[in-house]
Amino acid sequence: MRIIKNIFQSSRSHSxxxxxxxxxxxxxxxxxPNNLEHYKKAFTHRSMNKTDENGHxxxxxxxxxxxxxxxxxxxxxxxxxxxxxGDEGYLTKMRSKIVSREHLNELGKDFNLIQFVESKVSxxxxxxxxxxxxxxxxxxxxxLDKGYSFCEKFIHKKIIxxxxxxxxxEGKVISYKSLLIEWCQKEKKxxxxxxxxxNGTGNLKHFGVKLHxxxxxxxxxRATSKKKAEEIASKRAYFVFQSxxxxx
Amino acid sequence: MRIIKNIFQSSRSHSxxxxxxxxxxxxxxxxxPNNLEHYKKAFTHRSMNKTDENGHxxxxxxxxxxxxxxxxxxxxxxxxxxxxxGDEGYLTKMRSKIVSREHLNELGKDFNLIQFVESKVSxxxxxxxxxxxxxxxxxxxxxLDKGYSFCEKFIHKKIIxxxxxxxxxEGKVISYKSLLIEWCQKEKKxxxxxxxxxNGTGNLKHFGVKLHxxxxxxxxxRATSKKKAEEIASKRAYFVFQSxxxxx
Numbered sequence: 001m002r003i004i005k006n007i008f009q010s011s012r013s014h015s016x017x018x019x020x021x022x023x024x025x026x027x028x029x030x031x032x033p034n035n036l037e038h039y040k041k042a043f044t045h046r047s048m049n050k051t052d053e054n055g056h057x058x059x060x061x062x063x064x065x066x067x068x069x070x071x072x073x074x075x076x077x078x079x080x081x082x083x084x085x086g087d088e089g090y091l092t093k094m095r096s097k098i099v100s101r102e103h104l105n106e107l108g109k110d111f112n113l114i115q116f117v118e119s120k121v122s123x124x125x126x127x128x129x130x131x132x133x134x135x136x137x138x139x140x141x142x143x144l145d146k147g148y149s150f151c152e153k154f155i156h157k158k159i160i161x162x163x164x165x166x167x168x169x170e171g172k173v174i175s176y177k178s179l180l181i182e183w184c185q186k187e188k189k190x191x192x193x194x195x196x197x198x199n200g201t202g203n204l205k206h207f208g209v210k211l212h213x214x215x216x217x218x219x220x221x222r223a224t225s226k227k228k229a230e231e232i233a234s235k236r237a238y239f240v241f242q243s244x245x246x247x248x
Numbered sequence: 249m250r251i252i253k254n255i256f257q258s259s260r261s262h263s264x265x266x267x268x269x270x271x272x273x274x275x276x277x278x279x280x281p282n283n284l285e286h287y288k289k290a291f292t293h294r295s296m297n298k299t300d301e302n303g304h305x306x307x308x309x310x311x312x313x314x315x316x317x318x319x320x321x322x323x324x325x326x327x328x329x330x331x332x333x334g335d336e337g338y339l340t341k342m343r344s345k346i347v348s349r350e351h352l353n354e355l356g357k358d359f360n361l362i363q364f365v366e367s368k369v370s371x372x373x374x375x376x377x378x379x380x381x382x383x384x385x386x387x388x389x390x391x392l393d394k395g396y397s398f399c400e401k402f403i404h405k406k407i408i409x410x411x412x413x414x415x416x417x418e419g420k421v422i423s424y425k426s427l428l429i430e431w432c433q434k435e436k437k438x439x440x441x442x443x444x445x446x447n448g449t450g451n452l453k454h455f456g457v458k459l460h461x462x463x464x465x466x467x468x469x470r471a472t473s474k475k476k477a478e479e480i481a482s483k484r485a486y487f488v489f490q491s492x493x494x495x496x
Contacts, residue, residue: 054332066325069343092313148321
């Protein structure tokens with residue numbers, strides 16, 4: 001059976017591969033990890049049959065449980081404060097949408113976490129849910145590495161801010177791209193979306209998009225489809241220009 | 249319709265009733281609350297039809313959602329660190345047992361939270377789940393009042409330590425009372441359980457038990473039945489004497 005190569009070899013410490021892993025992680029996290037072992041575990045599939053010195057399995061499954069719980073409470077607190085009019089049923093429903101398997105799979109893909117996964121099973125056999133599972137495990141690893149409030153900040157900055165949009169979840173805003181285009185046209189602003197990155201195939205497919213308005217790059221975004229990257233960039237630009245857009 | 253009297257009148261601030269509420273809360277919490285309003289809300293039933301200045305409903309239902317989420321993540325992190333051998337399925341099952349409706353109802357009763365509830369519906373019409381619901385809302389109020397790590401400490405000190413026992417949940421230990429009695433008999437120690445408090449009826453029924461060993465009070469506990477109070481006191485005593493018991 002082929003062993004899927006990844007960018008670290010967790011049996012060695014402080015190897016050159018660790019250096020690359022550390023750098024890539026730092027770029028995704030937006031901060032330097034303290035203890036790489038938590039993250040290595042979050043990306044280790046059970047097919048590796050790894051155990052620690054006490055014979056406990058090393059793989060991402062327990063971390064999934066932990067990450068799921070942390071996401072649940074951070075999103076709950078966010079919804080609670082953000083939607084003072086929402087009753088318990090509304091809050092529960094909105095949280096379910098945000099932490100749906102489908103949404104977590106998308107997040108895992110957008111963070112391109114699968115590049116780190118160490119497995120004896122080939123990617124083709126994983127199924128779609130691997131993305132959401134390792135995404136949850138990744139959140140669990142952040143919690144273990146840095147504690148709750150750091151984990152909460154990460155979720156706010158990297159998930160809630162760019163991805164969680166209550167108006168969209170409620171179906172009130174269909175597309176930030178169309179809102180933004182409408183505003184540009186009304187204000188006679190030049191705009192275009194530039195694809196600056198287009199790589200990978202299948203599960204690893206990735207696009208980078210820059211949004212130019214009046215010859216300035218106002219937002220960038222990366223996602224697993226051109227459409228999604230454009231939408232995220234549009235949302236970011238929308239919030240940059242929100243005060244101008246809202247007063248029109 | 250009769251308004252159930254409770255010990256605070258939330259329409260007034262800093263009233264003598266607030267003082268009593270503050271003192272009783274402080275005794276349950278083990279710390280001084282900052283903002284009584286969160287706790288008042290946690291004990292306000294929807295039948296009061298209260299709203300704030302923005303027209304948002306004031307009752308415990310939203311806080312229940314928040315408290316449930318906080319309990320979920322604190323218990324998840326506890327189980328994760330406490331049971332390194334437990335896989336995802338085990339951890340999920342154990343958490344469900346700990347935060348079961350039945351267990352939360354017991355916790356709400358043991359904290360005697362119903363004494364604070366403000367309602368136009370009489371207690372008889374609430375049903376059993378009122379205890380668990382206001383218990384969750386109470387946890388939500390602690391989180392809002394003091395933040396996550398304080399809330400986590402409260403859950404550890406007041407819930408996990410006295411009530412959550414993984415061996416018992418797994419069915420490994422049937423009763424701490426029998427373990428303790430066995431040890432006392434083997435060690436020729438005198439022991440007896442003294443009921444020092446027995447009040448209330450129905451939902452409000454409460455017992456206080458002191459466990460004496462060799463004429464010294466080694467543990468106290470309060471619960472809704474004599475049997476439960478004795479078991480909690482026994483568990484507390486068990487942990488006091490654990491090193492001696494385990495080496496026998």
